[in-house]
Amino acid sequence: MSSTGSESREGRGEGVSSDGRALSSGGWSPSEREIRRRSFRRRAALRYGLIAAGSSALVLGTLLIVLVTSPGFTTLSDTFFNWVYGAQVLPKVLLGFMTNVTLTVIAASCVAIFGLAIALLRTSRSPALTPFRFLATVYVDLFRGIPMILVILLVGFGIPALRIPGLTNNVLILGTLAVIITYTAYVAEVLRSGILTVHPSQRAGARSLGLSHFQSLRHVVLPQALKRVTPPLLNDLIALIKDTGLVSILGVTDAVRAAQIASSRSFNYTPYVVAAIVFLLVTIPLTRFTDRAIRRSIERQNAQGLA
Amino acid sequence: MSNKSALKVDSLRKSFGSELVLDSVSFDVPEGSATVLIGASGSGKSTLLRCINLLEQIDDGAIFLDEEEITNPEIDIDQTRRKIAMVFQAFNLFPHKTVRENITLAPVIVHRLTRDEANQRADELLKRFGLYEKAEQYPDRLSGGQQQRVAIIRALAVNPRVLLLDEVTSALDPVLVNEVLMTVKELKEDQSSAMTMVIATHEMGFAQQVGDQVCFLEGGAVVEIGASAQVLKDPQDKRTKDFLRKVHEAGRL
Ligand SMILES: Nc1ncnc2c1ncn2[C@@H]1O[C@H](COP(=O)(O)OP(=O)(O)O)[C@@H](O)[C@H]1O
Ligand SMILES: [Mg+2]
Numbered sequence: 061m062s063s064t065g066s067e068s069r070e071g072r073g074e075g076v077s078s079d080g081r082a083l084s085s086g087g088w089s090p091s092e093r094e095i096r097r098r099s100f101r102r103r104a105a106l107r108y109g110l111i112a113a114g115s116s117a118l119v120l121g122t123l124l125i126v127l128v129t130s131p132g133f134t135t136l137s138d139t140f141f142n143w144v145y146g147a148q149v150l151p152k153v154l155l156g157f158m159t160n161v162t163l164t165v166i167a168a169s170c171v172a173i174f175g176l177a178i179a180l181l182r183t184s185r186s187p188a189l190t191p192f193r194f195l196a197t198v199y200v201d202l203f204r205g206i207p208m209i210l211v212i213l214l215v216g217f218g219i220p221a222l223r224i225p226g227l228t229n230n231v232l233i234l235g236t237l238a239v240i241i242t243y244t245a246y247v248a249e250v251l252r253s254g255i256l257t258v259h260p261s262q263r264a265g266a267r268s269l270g271l272s273h274f275q276s277l278r279h280v281v282l283p284q285a286l287k288r289v290t291p292p293l294l295n296d297l298i299a300l301i302k303d304t305g306l307v308s309i310l311g312v313t314d315a316v317r318a319a320q321i322a323s324s325r326s327f328n329y330t331p332y333v334v335a336a337i338v339f340l341l342v343t344i345p346l347t348r349f350t351d352r353a354i355r356r357s358i359e360r361q362n363a364q365g366l367a
Numbered sequence: 368m369s370n371k372s373a374l375k376v377d378s379l380r381k382s383f384g385s386e387l388v389l390d391s392v393s394f395d396v397p398e399g400s401a402t403v404l405i406g407a408s409g410s411g412k413s414t415l416l417r418c419i420n421l422l423e424q425i426d427d428g429a430i431f432l433d434e435e436e437i438t439n440p441e442i443d444i445d446q447t448r449r450k451i452a453m454v455f456q457a458f459n460l461f462p463h464k465t466v467r468e469n470i471t472l473a474p475v476i477v478h479r480l481t482r483d484e485a486n487q488r489a490d491e492l493l494k495r496f497g498l499y500e501k502a503e504q505y506p507d508r509l510s511g512g513q514q515q516r517v518a519i520i521r522a523l524a525v526n527p528r529v530l531l532l533d534e535v536t537s538a539l540d541p542v543l544v545n546e547v548l549m550t551v552k553e554l555k556e557d558q559s560s561a562m563t564m565v566i567a568t569h570e571m572g573f574a575q576q577v578g579d580q581v582c583f584l585e586g587g588a589v590v591e592i593g594a595s596a597q598v599l600k601d602p603q604d605k606r607t608k609d610f611l612r613k614v615h616e617a618g619r620l
Contacts, residue, residue: 088380088427090426090427091378091427091428093427093428093429094426094427094428097438097439097440100440100441101440104440259462
């Protein structure tokens with residue numbers, strides 16, 4: 061019964077110290093079989109790369125040819141892709157885009173804080189908090205259900221119309237406020253669903269160690285919940301960056317408004333395309349970056365090899 | 368039990384980064400027999416099982432299932448995995464599916480049984496192992512021992528050629544250990560259709576009852592391998608003796 065395969069073992073066995081612990085791979089060189097295996101894997105990888113490159117060249121090449129040879133292409137390229145004019149308006153669009161960036165940073169920070177507060181409130185069980193839980197639910201239902209453009213109009217034009225002394229008429233501030241109000245409702249719900257998906261045994265484990273309700277949330281539940289909802293939250297962040305363009309309807313000179321002004325003067329749509337590209341330059345790297353970050357964090361935690 | 372080899376591991380080598388975890392591991396598992404892997408924590412038992420289940424890419428050596436090299440990258444990994452089932456220490460049941468759904472998932476979507484056939488087979492197995500009344504329950508509602516027995520049934524439901532069990536009782540309290548071990552033992556009762564198994568365990572009594580062959584690993588190398596009674600009762604190597612003495616002192620023999 062006892063059998064020890066003994067074939068192809070030459071050149072092995074060194075690098076093992078007296079207690080049987082293999083300390084280094086010194087003295088080991090891959091067997092014939094392993095070398096064959098590796099060269100097969102290399103060839104497979106090469107084949108994969110060639111097929112990917114070939115198929116990409118074919119598809120993208122065809123698309124380009126169809127586009128360039130289409131009858132309206134010259135008009136199209138002049139009205140939408142006039143790069144000389146595009147370069148002229150770029151500084152104005154960029155200046156406007158700074159407003160979008162600032163607005164995003166401020167809004168995202170506020171949304172993170174308020175969203176988390178509301179999510180915690182809605183998942184709490186304390187009887188004293190019942191009225192606040194109720195109000196939070198009403199708030200979330202309300203502002204998730206109203207188109208954001210209406211919230212911007214209501215806040216941006218409605219609040220100044222009240223003429224309350226001391227209250228700002230600054231459209232930029234009011235626009236930011238409207239964005240915050242709307243996004244807080246969304247983000248609170250994402251966070252809340254994340255908290256609810258953490259298994260009850262985790263909370264039980266923490267409570268049994270003597271952690272308080274808040275401590276278990278802070279150290280055990282939230283870290284797991286946040287990791288789980290990071291992808292949808294980043295989705296919301298990207299949507300937020302784009303939606304800051306909506307405050308242009310209040311007259312805020314952001315990238316969208318700057319492009320609109322330039323375009324209405326020249327009857328050429330290149331500025332819009334320029335603004336679109338400026339947005340893409342921020343949003344695409346952000347998506348790629350977050351994809352990688354998420355994958356790495358998953359790999360670090362689950363050392364489970366390939367499956 | 369025939370002497371035809373069902374599974375053969377030859378000069379297996381596996382490292383994680385610079386750490387060599389398995390070094391020239393070789394053994395044969397004859398059809399219908401059980402090979403028990405023993406060794407301290409970190410000696411490489413789980414990694415060895417994961418390599419056999421093709422969950423890890425090996426660095427060198429080869430693994431054969433019925434004479435066919437399954438570590439050959441040219442073969443279809445999924446096809447091979449269908450012939451090898453593994454049960455993990457932490458059950459790995461799907462919490463969103465009932466017991467019966469857990470068991471029928473692979474037979475239906477991988478092995479293309481009809482839902483009725485799969486349910487029927489699942490119920491047979493559940494009855495055989497005394498878990499029929501739990502069929503509609505969700506795993507969370509079961510005791511640890513019951514969960515682990517469901518995990519074993521789930522692995523059996525696909526009619527595997529080889530069953531790999533990785534410390535299936537380590538997460539259980541002693542009272543529950545026995546019911547799981549009985550379940551595994553039951554797989555060997557029927558001589559004609561005895562399951563071919565590779566079992567990593569710390570339960571030496573169980574190793575002796577179920578194992579035809581015992582393999583002692585230390586630092587990723589096979590120190591001693593042989594008939595279970597011989598290795599456990601009359602070990603030859605000093606390291607095996609030391610290990611068994613420590614286990615004995617810990618009161619697990
Ligand atoms: N995914 C992994 N990445 C890095 N090292 C690992 C990984 N899995 C296991 N190891 C290491 O391999 C060694 C053997 O582990 P394992 O096979 O789990 O041993 P056992 O099951 O006998 O307790 C340990 O030193 C462990 O740290
Ligand atoms: Mg293990």
